[in-house]
Amino acid sequence: MQVMTEHTERDGDYEHHGGFPVYAADPDNGGPHFGRLVEALRTVQDLAVSTAPPPEVIAQAAEQAEALAALLAPYTAPEGHYPAGRSVGLPGRGSLLMLPWTVEKFDRTGVRSTGVFRRYHMGGNGAAHGGVLPLLFDDLFGMITHAAGRPISRTGYLHVNYRKITPLETPLVVEGRVDRVDGRKTFVSARLTEPDGTLLADAEALMIVLLPGQP
Known part of the structure; x- marks a missing residue:
């Protein structure tokens, strides 16, 4: 597997970034405790949407959440200078926005990732919310x-x-590739399946190369 690193970003044409910020992957994955923090926060997200505690417990949880926010607030950093989104060794690259999936294949022939949709991602009747699938595919x-x-x-x-x-x-697999390139346009497609190959969803997209200075 080709690892997502700063060197990867600088191969070939990838030097062209438009006005997009350039930043390297975090080889330390945020340090020894960042992955633990992210997983704990993901678990809190799961519990926040799937538990019904009494009012006194909700009050205590709110106080602890507010205390955690106050603890972290002084360390706000500019884009590209915090480990979330750059910790390529963690599920979802350490970003709470991204699905906590793990990349298993990353090369010019395509990308494959595996993972599960958690309680936080539920839409209704025990199924993943339809809105999280586009997020998975877009990422x-x-x-x-x-x-x-x-x-x-x-x-x-x-x-x-x-x-x-x-x-x-339920363990699932998502895999996709570049179908064709036409100038600034890159046409891509992907499939979300169960491990036995049962198709759950498929997607296609057009990715457009940024012009110089374009955000």
């Missing part, structure tokens, strides 16, 4: 263009076909 498509050595791109369009209900707490 994957960004990695696919990166792995293919294409310059920094923005999503032009993203189309998702929902083929089957996507379960929670």
